[in-house]
Amino acid sequence: MSIRTAPEASPSPRVVALSPAPAACAAPIAPVVHAAPVVDAVPSAHAAPSAQGAAGLASLAGLAGLAGLAALPGLACTDRDLLDAYLDRGITDIVSVPCSITDTWHALAADETRRGRANLIMSSHEGNLPGIAGGIFLGTGRPALVHMQNSGLPNAGDGFISFADPEVLGIPMAVMVTFRGATPADDSEPHQAIGRRTDALCDAIFGADACVFGDRHGRALLQEAACSITAARAGAIGVLKLSEGGFRKTHRATLQPPSQGATRLDRRTLRATKGVDSLDPALRSATALTRDEAIQAIAAHHPAAAMLFCNGYTARAARAICDSPRNLYNIGYMGGTLAIAWGLAKSRPDIEVVVVDGDQNALMSAMKDHLAGDYPANLHWYILDNGIGASVGTSESLPLAASYDDLARVIETRADEPGSFRHPRVRATSPGAPLSALSARFRRWLAATG
Numbered sequence: 001m002s003i004r005t006a007p008e009a010s011p012s013p014r015v016v017a018l019s020p021a022p023a024a025c026a027a028p029i030a031p032v033v034h035a036a037p038v039v040d041a042v043p044s045a046h047a048a049p050s051a052q053g054a055a056g057l058a059s060l061a062g063l064a065g066l067a068g069l070a071a072l073p074g075l076a077c078t079d080r081d082l083l084d085a086y087l088d089r090g091i092t093d094i095v096s097v098p099c100s101i102t103d104t105w106h107a108l109a110a111d112e113t114r115r116g117r118a119n120l121i122m123s124s125h126e127g128n129l130p131g132i133a134g135g136i137f138l139g140t141g142r143p144a145l146v147h148m149q150n151s152g153l154p155n156a157g158d159g160f161i162s163f164a165d166p167e168v169l170g171i172p173m174a175v176m177v178t179f180r181g182a183t184p185a186d187d188s189e190p191h192q193a194i195g196r197r198t199d200a201l202c203d204a205i206f207g208a209d210a211c212v213f214g215d216r217h218g219r220a221l222l223q224e225a226a227c228s229i230t231a232a233r234a235g236a237i238g239v240l241k242l243s244e245g246g247f248r249k250t251h252r253a254t255l256q257p258p259s260q261g262a263t264r265l266d267r268r269t270l271r272a273t274k275g276v277d278s279l280d281p282a283l284r285s286a287t288a289l290t291r292d293e294a295i296q297a298i299a300a301h302h303p304a305a306a307m308l309f310c311n312g313y314t315a316r317a318a319r320a321i322c323d324s325p326r327n328l329y330n331i332g333y334m335g336g337t338l339a340i341a342w343g344l345a346k347s348r349p350d351i352e353v354v355v356v357d358g359d360q361n362a363l364m365s366a367m368k369d370h371l372a373g374d375y376p377a378n379l380h381w382y383i384l385d386n387g388i389g390a391s392v393g394t395s396e397s398l399p400l401a402a403s404y405d406d407l408a409r410v411i412e413t414r415a416d417e418p419g420s421f422r423h424p425r426v427r428a429t430s431p432g433a434p435l436s437a438l439s440a441r442f443r444r445w446l447a448a449t450g
Helices: 051-060 079-087 100-115 126-140 150-164 189-206 221-233 267-273 291-301 313-322 337-347 359-364 368-373 436-448
Strands: 093-096 119-122 145-149 173-178 211-213 237-242 306-309 327-329 353-358 379-385 409-412
Touching: 079 100, 079 221, 093 100, 093 126, 100 119, 100 145, 100 173, 126 145, 126 150, 126 173, 126 337, 126 436, 145 150, 150 173, 150 189, 150 237, 173 189, 173 221, 189 211, 189 237, 211 221, 221 237, 291 306, 291 313, 291 353, 291 379, 306 313, 306 337, 306 436, 313 327, 313 353, 327 436, 337 353, 337 368, 337 379, 353 359, 359 379
Parallel strands: 093 119, 093 145, 145 173, 173 237, 211 237, 306 327, 306 353, 353 379, 379 409
Antiparallel strands: none
16 A cells, blocks of 8 residues: 655645634644645554554655654543544644544534634535535645544545545545444444445545555554544545544533524525625626636636636536636536535635536535535635536436525526537646646645735
8 A cells, every 4th residue: 555645736845825724723733745745753553553554654654754753552542632633733624424433522623613723614414525625725735634424435435536536636634434333233234234345435435555544443543543644644635444442432522502603594695695696797698608608707707716617518618718727627526616615715715716516516516505504705606507417418407496596696508519519628737747736736826815
């Protein structure tokens, strides 16, 4: 197993400048160096890690800046130890779908968020998690922690594979996957079913050469967590499989009053400020616009904004007709562009963030509930509605529900005649360069903006 790092367009090391930490992340965080990272050292093997983790240690040892951590005990750690392992190493943004295995750990993370030491972001669907974490990284240079149940791996798989994977846009992050059904003591049939598949799912989703640590017995868990954090800080996706047997629950959780972010926003206000009633007159037409016309008009209306284009023909058209360093092309993560943009907008309130989705991408997004309760003022969502999935043929879309008019600026566009689309696939900035050069270019623009 070897560590896969996301290559930069520039051969020399570059420090991404961080924006001021938001209120929920008041603690200062050191900049992340992406080309030749200064990362946490590999812990010494006080207790034997898993075979997969041991192979990861060998490959990580070749990275710059690895000198050796103090030995970590192999005995079972506590929920507090496990949280501090991330927070103390600068991974303070936690994007989560909760699990009963980590209930007290999660409660501690919520407590630390209220104190300003962490930034816990809840989601309703695992499919959002890689995108939100990726948006945070793109905007700040900080790898985020994705936390979820193993049963959520299939939901999140497209984001890890088609967006964050080093073969695509190369977005580093830490991932904590709870290991339900790890042993026969967990007598839930669904837990046992997913437990038998967890190792194979991790191999399939993160790749055979990914940095995956931890086993179903929870051996040397704190050490394995440190290795996954090191991988994330070095520019890879560092995964920890978290078994309940590896740590002790010591925190006593208490009910807290609902946060202000849980307040449902007024639909009329949303429609007037974010929905169709806020659509610029220049984008209203008696006849449907072409896709290219709509993209050019949106880009012209937001000349200084970060522009995120969904996969399919939308990204291909934008790359061909209005390419810019301020553009990010989500070329494979279907329905995920809004999640990336939300994470970016929340972490960078100083810049405008624009999403251009097609109608089928909008329908597939699981972020609509987020917007109904927490719609960043600097986020703008456009939907190009041509009624079909043009990049996959002439299949008709499900009609957009009326609620989309409250959340997005829906623009009717003309459907493509079969075989008429001519824009090429999105490629890197220069021949032979990896696709991650496009995300590196976008990060450089963000670092220089605001």
